[in-house]
Amino acid sequence: MMRNKSIQNSKRVVIKVGTRVLTQSSGKLDEKRVAQLVEQIALLKKKGLEVIVVTSGAVGAGMGELSLSDRPHEVSELQAVAAVGQIRLMHLYHDLFNEQGCQTAQILMTSADFKDQTRHQNAKNTFSKLMDYNVVPLVNENDSVAVEEIRFGDNDHLSVFVTELVEADLLILLTVTDGLLNVDPAKEENATRISEVKEWDSKIEAMAGDGKSELGTGGMKTKLKAAKIVTETGRGVVIADGAQPNVLVDLFEGKDIGTFFVPQG
Numbered sequence: 001m002m003r004n005k006s007i008q009n010s011k012r013v014v015i016k017v018g019t020r021v022l023t024q025s026s027g028k029l030d031e032k033r034v035a036q037l038v039e040q041i042a043l044l045k046k047k048g049l050e051v052i053v054v055t056s057g058a059v060g061a062g063m064g065e066l067s068l069s070d071r072p073h074e075v076s077e078l079q080a081v082a083a084v085g086q087i088r089l090m091h092l093y094h095d096l097f098n099e100q101g102c103q104t105a106q107i108l109m110t111s112a113d114f115k116d117q118t119r120h121q122n123a124k125n126t127f128s129k130l131m132d133y134n135v136v137p138l139v140n141e142n143d144s145v146a147v148e149e150i151r152f153g154d155n156d157h158l159s160v161f162v163t164e165l166v167e168a169d170l171l172i173l174l175t176v177t178d179g180l181l182n183v184d185p186a187k188e189e190n191a192t193r194i195s196e197v198k199e200w201d202s203k204i205e206a207m208a209g210d211g212k213s214e215l216g217t218g219g220m221k222t223k224l225k226a227a228k229i230v231t232e233t234g235r236g237v238v239i240a241d242g243a244q245p246n247v248l249v250d251l252f253e254g255k256d257i258g259t260f261f262v263p264q265g
Helices: 002-008 031-046 058-065 075-099 117-132 155-165 202-206 220-231 247-252
Strands: 012-017 050-055 104-109 136-141 170-175 236-241 259-261
Touching: 002 236, 002 247, 002 259, 012 031, 012 155, 031 050, 031 075, 031 247, 050 075, 050 155, 058 075, 075 104, 075 136, 104 117, 104 155, 117 155, 136 155, 155 170, 155 220, 170 220, 170 247, 202 220, 220 236, 220 259, 236 247
Parallel strands: 012 050, 012 170, 050 136, 104 136, 170 236
Antiparallel strands: 236 259
């Protein structure tokens, strides 16, 4: 099966973790969930896989720290909440990875880091050295300073650029659904998971629906856009349920979970 070969032969993988995977409905960090993901990533690294994590959750973590019940809408509020949450998020990651014997590094980026040739090359060199040091890079958008002109807008978009920058073999997008479903589950009850997408057409894109979380900024539409771009560069993409126990380990053991998008390029 194409998905098993592509996933299991990967040497370097970018794992993007969505806000709803990392946080409770209250907005506070779900530390148990984060710990489970960290443990799985550590297991993959022990098997020789290089892992880069693109992590959401800073705004959600900041909401929890500041006891906010609703996600802010004004840019200045979002940036302030992200600044509070980012340190909490990284502190948690650092401690959990340290318990697993893994070192971590924080990298905060804006789209300007990819548009400017010098900054792009500097970022590429930094990632390369971190891989040499066997460190797990933890990447997030620099929400506390980014303005509209230099924002990615969501970490699905950021993960596309990171995947290309580090020349990863595979992008895994972890969300809170089983993968791509054949119908919008918000509108129809009998939705079933698509195991593998070999070709892109209007029907595939229509399956995304209009769903979007209150805490996050993306949705299935942004994930499909990310998957399409990455597969066109000859890399595989998986969309899977990050809340599912052992989701990462199961993927690399060849279990049929999530949706695999076959490389097109």
